[in-house]
Amino acid sequence: MENIEPQIIETGNGPDAGLPAPSVFEVCGNLPEPFDRIEISPYRGETYYEIPPVRQSHYEWKTATAFLLNGIAGGSQILATALDLLGGESDRGLIRAGRYTAFLGGTSSALMLISSLHNPRRWYNMLRIFKKTSPMSIGIWAITPFTALSSMTVAGQVIEDLGYENAGRWIGRAFSLPAAVLGGFVISYMGTELEETNMPFWAGSYPLMAPLYSAFGLSNSAAAILAASEFTEVSQKTRRNLNRLALISGGAELALATLSQSRWKNSPEAAGFEFSPYSTLFRFAYIGLGLSAPLLMRLYSEVAEDSPAGAISGFFAKLLGGWAMQLSLVYGGRESGKQARDYFEFATPRKLNGREVEKPEKRQSDGTNSMLFGLGVLAMGAGIFYLSSRGKEVRGNESSNCQE
Amino acid sequence: MTSPLYPLPVPFRAREHSDSVMQRPIPDESELTAGVRIVPGRAYGFFTDTSLCIGCKACEVACKEWNTLPADKVRLSGTSYDNTRHLSATTWRHVRFIEKIRNSGGARVTAMEPFQSNWLMMSDVCKHCKRAGCLEACPTGALFRTEFGTVVVQQDICNGCAYCVPSCPFGVVEINFNDGKAHKCTLCYDRLKGGFEPACAKSCPTNSIQFGEVEDLLDRACKRLEKLRRSRPSAYLYGAPGAPGATGGIEQLYCFFLLLDRPEVYNLPLNPKLPSKRIKKSLNAGLITAAGIGLAAAAVLASVGQEE
Numbered sequence: 131m132e133n134i135e136p137q138i139i140e141t142g143n144g145p146d147a148g149l150p151a152p153s154v155f156e157v158c159g160n161l162p163e164p165f166d167r168i169e170i171s172p173y174r175g176e177t178y179y180e181i182p183p184v185r186q187s188h189y190e191w192k193t194a195t196a197f198l199l200n201g202i203a204g205g206s207q208i209l210a211t212a213l214d215l216l217g218g219e220s221d222r223g224l225i226r227a228g229r230y231t232a233f234l235g236g237t238s239s240a241l242m243l244i245s246s247l248h249n250p251r252r253w254y255n256m257l258r259i260f261k262k263t264s265p266m267s268i269g270i271w272a273i274t275p276f277t278a279l280s281s282m283t284v285a286g287q288v289i290e291d292l293g294y295e296n297a298g299r300w301i302g303r304a305f306s307l308p309a310a311v312l313g314g315f316v317i318s319y320m321g322t323e324l325e326e327t328n329m330p331f332w333a334g335s336y337p338l339m340a341p342l343y344s345a346f347g348l349s350n351s352a353a354a355i356l357a358a359s360e361f362t363e364v365s366q367k368t369r370r371n372l373n374r375l376a377l378i379s380g381g382a383e384l385a386l387a388t389l390s391q392s393r394w395k396n397s398p399e400a401a402g403f404e405f406s407p408y409s410t411l412f413r414f415a416y417i418g419l420g421l422s423a424p425l426l427m428r429l430y431s432e433v434a435e436d437s438p439a440g441a442i443s444g445f446f447a448k449l450l451g452g453w454a455m456q457l458s459l460v461y462g463g464r465e466s467g468k469q470a471r472d473y474f475e476f477a478t479p480r481k482l483n484g485r486e487v488e489k490p491e492k493r494q495s496d497g498t499n500s501m502l503f504g505l506g507v508l509a510m511g512a513g514i515f516y517l518s519s520r521g522k523e524v525r526g527n528e529s530s531n532c533q534e
Numbered sequence: 535m536t537s538p539l540y541p542l543p544v545p546f547r548a549r550e551h552s553d554s555v556m557q558r559p560i561p562d563e564s565e566l567t568a569g570v571r572i573v574p575g576r577a578y579g580f581f582t583d584t585s586l587c588i589g590c591k592a593c594e595v596a597c598k599e600w601n602t603l604p605a606d607k608v609r610l611s612g613t614s615y616d617n618t619r620h621l622s623a624t625t626w627r628h629v630r631f632i633e634k635i636r637n638s639g640g641a642r643v644t645a646m647e648p649f650q651s652n653w654l655m656m657s658d659v660c661k662h663c664k665r666a667g668c669l670e671a672c673p674t675g676a677l678f679r680t681e682f683g684t685v686v687v688q689q690d691i692c693n694g695c696a697y698c699v700p701s702c703p704f705g706v707v708e709i710n711f712n713d714g715k716a717h718k719c720t721l722c723y724d725r726l727k728g729g730f731e732p733a734c735a736k737s738c739p740t741n742s743i744q745f746g747e748v749e750d751l752l753d754r755a756c757k758r759l760e761k762l763r764r765s766r767p768s769a770y771l772y773g774a775p776g777a778p779g780a781t782g783g784i785e786q787l788y789c790f791f792l793l794l795d796r797p798e799v800y801n802l803p804l805n806p807k808l809p810s811k812r813i814k815k816s817l818n819a820g821l822i823t824a825a826g827i828g829l830a831a832a833a834v835l836a837s838v839g840q841e842e
Binding site: 249265 | 613616675699700703796799805809812813820836
């Protein structure tokens with residue numbers, strides 16, 4: 131019988147089948163080998179028949195919608211409290227709008243989250259314990275007291291509206307302060323909840339996801355309060371300052387969204403998201419419609435020194451874009467959970483034995499997303515050109531009126 | 535008569551059981567079958583030696599039989615003898631089949647290595663991690679650590695939030711959409727309480743799945759590895775303390791494996807991570823951003839008050 135020497139053999143299912151096989155583990159030292167004492171060849175795309183090694187998340191549109199509402203509710207409570215403490219007498223209408231938004235947003239998001247459970251009748255089991263190792267537990271223990279305090283704040287507001295101004299204001303203020311502190315957790319925990327999983331796209335977004343969600347919450351609530359200013363009596367100055375606030379928070383959100391997006395583009399664990407339609411949704415519906423368009427409106431108002439243009443349409447653009455963002459992140463994460471390679475890339479150490487682990491070859495998309503992105507950039511450029519030319523026209527008319 | 539997990543009648547075969555000829559169960563039966571007495575307060579697990587696995591799937595069947603788990607949607611995968619494909623809410627043991635063909639540059643292979651008929655087979659199961667991602671993520675406390683060191687879902691507490699599903703680095707725990715609860719291997723918690731060896735390990739005909747106290751199993755695994763290395767230098771332990779699989783804060787897998795190829799070939803991650811390790815930093819990053827924008831907002835709004 132022919133004596134066959136043991137040799138390194140190749141799995142037939144990797145994309146590099148037919149290439150010289152890498153050594154598996156060069157063994158040294160005692161048994162079992164500590165992780166830092168073994169030589170590991172770079173990951174070259176081996177999978178088990180492309181079957182995902184992790185189970186994909188079951189989050190759906192209800193969770194995405196609840197995240198959107200959470201952001202607006204938490205941010206509105208923070209801004210309403212800031213207005214209550216720092217603003218003037220003419221801002222009472224805006225404070226009222228902020229408090230009602232926080233209460234309605236918090237309640238509806240809690241109901242939405244309960245309905246997203248597979249056993250909704252047992253939702254209260256989440257209140258049995260608090261776990262600092264579970265972002266969902268942290269979130270539940272932020273949302274529940276936040277909603278309770280927000281409802282008390284609204285009760286204070288109702289008392290104020292009934293004519294008992296001093297009592298109502300003090301009750302509202304007493305409950306809105308702790309609610310605003312919890313609001314900080316409510317707007318940011320959602321990013322942590324997504325990041326701290328094993329869905330490669332979400333986990334690979336660390337540490338940008340939580341800041342993105344924070345900026346999202348504050349920016350959307352600023353847009354909501356700016357829109358509310360159209361329905362209440364506020365001074366032109368207040369309106370301009372609110373416009374400035376929406377500009378600052380929207381700018382921060384845009385910066386974080388662009389940073390995240392450029393990171394996903396170059397990260398192997400986000401390939402499943404990048405090659406899916408959800409990345410296109412994120413770029414156009416969120417960065418384009420939900421962020422850039424409202425920001426251009428705010429910028430135009432700021433430059434033209436005009437009253438805030440399109441406060442209501444800007445808010446709806448943000449709302450739609452924000453929903454698209456939540457949907458694209460939730461479903462994009464699920465998509466990445468289906469990609470075996472994405473997870474293995476995520477679970478490959480970047481550095482081992484003091485050396486950088488060789489980076490895998492970048493996977494190529496079919497170019498559809500890039501083409502659509504290019505078209506979007508052109509459309510936005512045209513929009514900026516139109517708005518800036520209109521701004522010049524307005525300023526030209528104003529100066530000619532002054533001369534007259 | 536229906537199973538609690540599957541709203542279909544229990545098959546005839548399951549009902550056609552005959553009464554036992556024994557008057558009572560053998561006390562501490564595991565001493566006879568696995569050489570270990572099961573005592574609460576100690577950690578138990580499996581050592582799965584994949585070099586001994588013959589892919590008979592007796593473990594899969596025994597697990598389904600004991601736990602009255604229904605069959606999954608059976609269909610041909612078209613890739614190997616593995617039509618189960620992955621662990622699920624109703625499959626708590628799963629045998630993987632990896633065909634190994636030597637690289638011959640596209641030509642037909644005429645000679646093969648006389649080792650395991652050129653197949654790698656591995657019986658996968660919940661790893662019952664020392665620090666378990668699913669357990670740490672569960673917001674209800676439905677997932678708990680038993681007195682035997684294993685991780686089990688309490689069905690009467692689980693509310694189906696499904697956060698444990700993406701938190702498991704090995705794709706083990708899954709929601710059953712019939713009852714809306716999370717399910718996974720219990721390491722036969724009920725059998726352990728009665729002093730029995732888990733069903734899968736008891737049914738394994740080659741002793742590829744060995745049940746025992748984790749410390750004993752590690753000793754056994756090291757001896758086996760030392761012996762096997764003479765002919766298979768690529769053999770290594772996956773999930774032993776400090777080894778691949780027990781990384782990123784997971785510390786140790788109570789159900790660990792002896793593997794012969796890189797972990798990804800067996801659909802296992804090389805460097806799995808415990809998600810909860812980064813919570814503090816992530817939350818801080820979010821809160822600092824909120825505080826930063828909040829301060830900017832305060833500065834802008836304060837100017838409103840001053841102007842008035």
